[in-house]
Amino acid sequence: GIQVEQSPPDLILQEGANSTLRCNFSDSVNNLQWFHQNPWGQLINLFYIPSGTKQNGRLSATTVATERYSLLYISSSQTTDSGVYFCAVERGGNTGKLIFGQGTTLQVKP
Amino acid sequence: DADVTQTPRNRITKTGKRIMLECSQTKGHDRMYWYRQDPGLGLRLIYYSFDVKDINKGEISDGYSVSRQAQAKFSLSLESAIPNQTALYFCATSDPGAGENTQYFGPGTRLTVL
Numbered sequence: 001g002i003q004v005e006q007s008p009p010d011l012i013l014q015e016g017a018n019s020t021l022r023c024n025f026s027d028s029v030n031n032l033q034w035f036h037q038n039p040w041g042q043l044i045n046l047f048y049i050p051s052g053t054k055q056n057g058r059l060s061a062t063t064v065a066t067e068r069y070s071l072l073y074i075s076s077s078q079t080t081d082s083g084v085y086f087c088a089v090e091r092g093g094n095t096g097k098l099i100f101g102q103g104t105t106l107q108v109k110p
Numbered sequence: 111d112a113d114v115t116q117t118p119r120n121r122i123t124k125t126g127k128r129i130m131l132e133c134s135q136t137k138g139h140d141r142m143y144w145y146r147q148d149p150g151l152g153l154r155l156i157y158y159s160f161d162v163k164d165i166n167k168g169e170i171s172d173g174y175s176v177s178r179q180a181q182a183k184f185s186l187s188l189e190s191a192i193p194n195q196t197a198l199y200f201c202a203t204s205d206p207g208a209g210e211n212t213q214y215f216g217p218g219t220r221l222t223v224l
Contacts, residue, residue, distance in 0.1 A: 004152075031211050033212060033213065035215075041198060041217070041218050041220070042215075042217055042218065043200065043215040043218075045212055045213075045214065045215075048210040048211070048212040086152055086153070088152070088153075088213075090211070094206055094211060095158070095166075096141055096143065096158065096204050096206065096211055096213060097155055097158065097168065097169075098153075098155065098213060100152030100153045100154070101152055102150070102151055102152050103151075103152055
């Protein structure tokens, strides 16, 4: 099956710093989503981005489908950005069967 | 997402007990999913349903069963709970007809099997 690898596994930032999280996938995909899991366990949708670039406030994401990777950019990080960031992909068939990476754990220090 | 609710939010049970986790949604989506998350790992798909009459096994369906009682309700059952089913369980919904097959997750149910 398709493999999803996220890097780095852990990241510690000072408030105000910028960061880039990466998601590599081993096969072509028709669905790619980024999620943020906050410290209380809730999963929040960030982006649906199987290709191209999107921005939402301090967050933006880019997926280069032909090279099988996606990047999540966090600018001017805040303590509320702390948590785990997951990339999830769907191989094909529009079934919604997402395969999750193992996540990047981000800690933003004040 | 407040439009997807799960009950209970926390449950502690004993080995061998039957447990049902419930999911309700007000988003009007046809598709619903059950995932589990183990500590330090991503989510894995247990079962998914495209409508009331369509139920499909996911990656890790052994030891679980589901029931789609209505478009808005999708329940997950553990017929005889075992300790390695201790995990965080999430329900999700999606509507591919909206153009983007984005999945929206409930708040999760933390299950502990002793």
